[in-house]
Amino acid sequence: MNESVLVIGGGPAGLRAAADLADLGTSVVLVERRNELGGAPIRWKYKTLAPELRPTEEVMDPMIAAVESHPLVKVYRDSVVERVSRAAGNFHITLRTNGAGAREIPVRAIVAATGFEHFDASRDPRYEYGRAANVIGIHELEGMLKESRVVCKDGRKPKRIAFIFCVGSRDRATNPWCCTVCCGVSIKQGIELKRLLGDVEIYNIYIDIRTFGLWEQLYWTSMEEYGLNFIRGRVSQIYDTGTQLLVKGEDTLVRGPFEVLMDMVVLAVGIAPGEGTAQAAKVLDLNCNSFGFLQPRHPNVHYDSGKEGVFLAGACVAPMSIEEAILAGSAAAMQAAKFVREPALQGAAD
Amino acid sequence: MADARAKAEETGRFIVERQYVDDRRIHEPKKLDAGGIDISGRWGVLIEPRTITTFDHTLMRQVQRESGGEFIHRCFQCGNCTAACPTAEEHPMFNPRYFIHVVRMGYSAELENVRKYVYLCASCGRCTEACPREVDPSGVMAAIGTVVRKLS
Numbered sequence: 001m002n003e004s005v006l007v008i009g010g011g012p013a014g015l016r017a018a019a020d021l022a023d024l025g026t027s028v029v030l031v032e033r034r035n036e037l038g039g040a041p042i043r044w045k046y047k048t049l050a051p052e053l054r055p056t057e058e059v060m061d062p063m064i065a066a067v068e069s070h071p072l073v074k075v076y077r078d079s080v081v082e083r084v085s086r087a088a089g090n091f092h093i094t095l096r097t098n099g100a101g102a103r104e105i106p107v108r109a110i111v112a113a114t115g116f117e118h119f120d121a122s123r124d125p126r127y128e129y130g131r132a133a134n135v136i137g138i139h140e141l142e143g144m145l146k147e148s149r150v151v152c153k154d155g156r157k158p159k160r161i162a163f164i165f166c167v168g169s170r171d172r173a174t175n176p177w178c179c180t181v182c183c184g185v186s187i188k189q190g191i192e193l194k195r196l197l198g199d200v201e202i203y204n205i206y207i208d209i210r211t212f213g214l215w216e217q218l219y220w221t222s223m224e225e226y227g228l229n230f231i232r233g234r235v236s237q238i239y240d241t242g243t244q245l246l247v248k249g250e251d252t253l254v255r256g257p258f259e260v261l262m263d264m265v266v267l268a269v270g271i272a273p274g275e276g277t278a279q280a281a282k283v284l285d286l287n288c289n290s291f292g293f294l295q296p297r298h299p300n301v302h303y304d305s306g307k308e309g310v311f312l313a314g315a316c317v318a319p320m321s322i323e324e325a326i327l328a329g330s331a332a333a334m335q336a337a338k339f340v341r342e343p344a345l346q347g348a349a350d
Numbered sequence: 351m352a353d354a355r356a357k358a359e360e361t362g363r364f365i366v367e368r369q370y371v372d373d374r375r376i377h378e379p380k381k382l383d384a385g386g387i388d389i390s391g392r393w394g395v396l397i398e399p400r401t402i403t404t405f406d407h408t409l410m411r412q413v414q415r416e417s418g419g420e421f422i423h424r425c426f427q428c429g430n431c432t433a434a435c436p437t438a439e440e441h442p443m444f445n446p447r448y449f450i451h452v453v454r455m456g457y458s459a460e461l462e463n464v465r466k467y468v469y470l471c472a473s474c475g476r477c478t479e480a481c482p483r484e485v486d487p488s489g490v491m492a493a494i495g496t497v498v499r500k501l502s
Contacts, residue, residue, distance in 0.1 A: 223426065231455070253427055254457060260402065
């Protein structure tokens with residue numbers, strides 16, 4: 001009997017799921033839409049991870065190496081799952097690889113770990129993203145931090161940098177959910193900017209600070225050791241003066257409108273469902289919630305897709321941190337392994 | 351006090367909702383000539399916007415140098431100090447949380463508006479007991495008082 005599992009997505013959740021399944025002796029077909037493994041952390045060159053500012057490679061490299069070197073894992077890069085059909089308890093997968101055409105693969109179970117996209121801030125015209133040169137996203141700042149070179153477009157060293165929290169989050173005009181991580185990531189980046197640039201003032205303009213769990217330590221450290229500034233409010237408009245950015249908002253703690261010049265503005269863009277998630281939902285006939293994330297059968301049991309033999313993992317279900325995505329990948333792998341070995345066990349835990 | 355009230359009534363007395371505008375933001379020229387046209391008095395009235403145009407941390411650094419004010423930068427504006435403050439219960443203009451933020455962000459015009467209330471602090475220390483981040487608001491209030499005195 002065919003016992004292989006298809007894992008869709010090579011980010012933290014998919015890599016963990018693939019590595020765990022292979023370690024359990026299950027053969028894995030790992031499909032990645034892009035030409036490199038690692039998902040968002042690798043694609044966007046995350047320098048370090050919250051909350052302890054440890055290098056991203058410490059987490060990602062071992063998982064990528066495990067998957068690439070494991071004899072039971074077959075990796076297909078530049079590939080998408082085009083069609084899925086069920087026959088005699090198996091799934092028949094049609095896989096299309098860029099430049100190599102289509103191939104058919106039979107599998108017993110599927111783990112969807114299609115991840116997320118950083119919110120496209122050009123959808124919210126208030127912030128001049130894509131028009132003003134020195135308005136960037138937190139994902140782009142990661143790459144700049146990684147190169148230890150954070151400068152304005154004209155080469156100037158920024159002296160005043162504003163972070164605008166909740167861009168594309170908690171907003172009916174764009175996305176109403178909380179991305180859960182951009183508070184922590186922005187504060188982490190503020191600390192890194194202080195370390196890198198020295199004499200720079202960082203202004204975090206926030207609605208609430210949601211550094212949950214142990215991430216709260218970042219928030220404390222950023223104020224107590226690095227002197228980051230926090231202003232409660234929401235920015236209504238950014239004006240590009242040509243050399244600087246005029247940031248308009250309200251400091252709601254003093255009921256005071258402000259219009260303050262900054263050298264650089266970093267948008268804490270949220271987590272949005274990706275193209276890969278929509279594709280997976282279509283071919284696997286999965287339900288999406290009103291936000292576009294994959295809908296588990298029960299909101300508190302993420303791995304259970306409600307479809308026999310199909311399991312969910314990571315940020316395709318809901319916004320989450322890397323540590324949560326890794327756990328979700330491992331959990332989905334366990335469910336898929338149980339299903340492959342003993343289909344009757346599916347649902348026994350519920 | 352009576353003088354100040356009389357002055358306030360005098361300047362900008364034609365401004366609608368006059369009570370919401372600080373005296374210092376109203377410029378009413380006694381005599382102003384605009385190219386042969388007399389715009390003295392109410393015709394030349396200018397109200398400065400109350401918009402904050404800069405964040406300046408000089409004031410905070412001054413407070414940090416005074417005894418008791420060292421940890422002002424730890425404050426995350428939860429308001430526990432004000433909630434615990436017996437003076438704030440009685441006096442609407444006395445708010446330690448507010449003073450800390452105004453100083454932290456360098457809103458000197460606003461500090462000017464509320465400076466006379468700084469000394470209402472009874473130094474009872476209840477705020478310092480209540481503070482979750484060990485800012486020592488009682489010490490900070492004393493330090494702000496010292497800085498305000500030095501500035502005047």
